[in-house]
Every structure is written in structure tokens, then in C-alpha cells.
Amino acid sequence: MPTETRYAFDNRSDEAVDQFQVLESFLDPITASHLDRLGVPAGAHCWEVGAGAGSIARLLAELVGPTGSVTATDLDLARLTTPTGSTGSTGSTGSLLVRRHDVRYEQPPGGPFDLIHARLLLLHLPERHEVLATLAGALRPGGVLLIEEFDRSPLSVLTPVDPAERDLFSRVIDTVLTVLGDRGADLDWGRQVPAAMTRLGLTEVHTTIHAESWSHDGGTRLHEINSRQLQEPLLAAGLTLDELTRFRALVRRPGFKALSYTLVSISARKPG
Ligand SMILES: C[S@@+](CC[C@H](N)C(=O)[O-])C[C@H]1O[C@@H](n2cnc3c(N)ncnc32)[C@H](O)[C@@H]1O
Numbered sequence: 001m002p003t004e005t006r007y008a009f010d011n012r013s014d015e016a017v018d019q020f021q022v023l024e025s026f027l028d029p030i031t032a033s034h035l036d037r038l039g040v041p042a043g044a045h046c047w048e049v050g051a052g053a054g055s056i057a058r059l060l061a062e063l064v065g066p067t068g069s070v071t072a073t074d075l076d077l078a079r080l081t082t083p084t085g086s087t088g089s090t091g092s093t094g095s096l097l098v099r100r101h102d103v104r105y106e107q108p109p110g111g112p113f114d115l116i117h118a119r120l121l122l123l124h125l126p127e128r129h130e131v132l133a134t135l136a137g138a139l140r141p142g143g144v145l146l147i148e149e150f151d152r153s154p155l156s157v158l159t160p161v162d163p164a165e166r167d168l169f170s171r172v173i174d175t176v177l178t179v180l181g182d183r184g185a186d187l188d189w190g191r192q193v194p195a196a197m198t199r200l201g202l203t204e205v206h207t208t209i210h211a212e213s214w215s216h217d218g219g220t221r222l223h224e225i226n227s228r229q230l231q232e233p234l235l236a237a238g239l240t241l242d243e244l245t246r247f248r249a250l251v252r253r254p255g256f257k258a259l260s261y262t263l264v265s266i267s268a269r270k271p272g
Contacts, residue, residue: 007124008183008230011052011076015229020053020079022222023120027263028055030210031119031148034265035063038144043067044114047138049103050121054080060117061096071109073101103131112140119148122193126184129196136200141272145202150261151209152177152187158213158257165250169258172239172247176226179233190264202268211262219260220251 010016040046040063048057048070057072061083064070074080077100082093090098099109103118104127116135122128135145155173157166177187194205214220227234227244234244250256 006126006184007075008180008185008233009226010229011074011078013229015225016079017053018221019225019229022219022225024053024055026214026219026222026260027119027148028059030263030265031056031117031146032059034146034148034208034267035059035115035117038115038146038267040064040115041068045111045140046070046115046117047108047111047113047135048072049116049118049135050074051080051098052119054082054098056117056119057096057098058083060115061094064095066095069095069097071097071099071113073099073103073109075100075102103134108134108138111138112143113138114140114143115146116143117146117148120150122147123149123187123189124180124183124185126186128186128189132193132196133200136197136202136270139270141270143270144267145197145270146265146267147193147197148263148265149190149193150187151190151264153211153262154259155261156259158259159255161250161256165246168243168247169250172227172234172243173223175234175237175239176223176230179230179237182233190262190266193264193266194268197266197268201271203271205266205268207264207266209262209264211260213257214260216252216254216256220256220258223251223258224248 042065044064046060051057051072051074060070078088081087
């Protein structure tokens, strides 16, 4: 079984703590509203795939209660935190089971599941079509799949800045996306998911898109964090350390705002 990963970020890096914290504070309310719309009853069996730091796994565990189960899996459990606060290991706490698992090559960890959720995962995996089929296959009849992905869309600066700073912002973001693409990510994948789900025989395919302004003390921190996590490949791709330093100062500047990444959320049901 292949064990290498091309996933661009390192969950063990110091920056990963902040990365997950910014992602969760932006994305969790959006995901929670989709889960609310879809309904996660007590007693349901769920799979949270590529669980990261585990906030949605913990939310699902609360929703399903002691008669249900949530299996939270990730290639790297370093930041996955259980309701008791323990981090980084396989095990179970109440209805939450944590497993190290590579969704590209391993069989689903149990199932069939009533709900499967994967956020910002498949876009990173070149094997995304096969993985989507694996997830659809792990649903019980009537079960729901919720996939959420960032999408390539212009991250416009929303506050007055020098034209040179606007150019710098675009150049760094474009280079980040190029580096992610070189590692196998596809930022056009989110909008392909509805058709891919339909081809797999899923029904009730429903798509929503969310973007909002990010400010210097909130979401734009993700740009700074990512620029640190990916510093080496960004320099190799032609940016200079001076440009990265000026970019970090720009996104940290009080009052700075830019449009967030666009989140595409797609849900679908297995007939039956
Ligand atoms: C961008 S993070 C998103 C984390 C979480 N889903 C969230 O939205 O907060 C992607 C996660 O997917 C995990 N991952 C990457 N490749 C994976 C694979 N092949 N199988 C399982 N998890 C993987 C990473 O370790 C990381 O925790």
C-alpha cells in the first residue's frame, strides 16, 4: 500500500494549530448550518473524513449522542482533539472513534454510514474521483454525503491599498494556488462535485456557495499562516523573502480586508 502523501500542509508544524483554528472559526458555522438542514438524528452513524483538528467530529458526536457513533479519520492524527482534550491518537471517547486512515487506499472504517462529511480534503487528492466513489459506496441507502471544498475564485482586496500592494497580494495568492496545484490539488474540483455525485447515482444533489470579507484579525491570518507553511515552495516558485514579508505585513495591517476563499458545499443522498 502506498504510504507517501502529496498533501501540501504538515499537521505537525507549529503553524498547523493556527491553520486549523482559523479554518474552524470560519467554516464550522457554515458546516453546522448544512448539518442542521440535513438533520443528524440521535443514534446516527457518521464518518468524518480528513477530520483535521476534529471540531466537526466533536459536533457530530454531540448530535448522535450515546446511541450513535462518529468515526473520525485522518492521515495524520497529530492535531485531532477528542471531547476530553486528548490529541493525536487512535482510540474512542464516548461515541467518537478516532482512527488513522488513508482514504485513498484503505477500505472505509466500518459502515454503512448515515452521514459522511469531508471538508477541504478531496480537492487536495489527485485520486478525488475514486475517493468520492468510495465515500458514496460507504453510505447506507438513504444516507447523506456532504462535501465542502474551497474553490478558485478571485480573492479581491476590499480596502484601499497601493496598486503595488494589490498586485503583490494577487501574485502571492496565485503562487500559493500554483504550489497547491503542483502538489495535486484542484481548485476547480468543488464545482465538478455535483456532476460527479450525480454520475455515481446519488440523488437530491444540492449545492451552495459561501464567501465573505475576511479581515486582518480573522480570515486573512490564514494567508499569513499558509505563506509560512509553504514558504520553501513559494520561494522555489519565484517569490522573494522580501515579497513574502511585505505580503504578511499587508494581510496583518489593521483595517485590511479581502474576499475569503469561496466554499462550495454539496450534499447528496444515496437512493433507497
Ligand atoms: C485542509 S485540512 C482540513 C481539515 C478539516 N476537514 C477541516 O476542514 O477543518 C485537510 C486534512 O485532510 C487530511 N488528509 C490529507 N490527505 C489525506 C488522506 N489521504 N486521507 C485522510 N486524510 C487526509 C490532512 O491530514 C488534514 O488534516
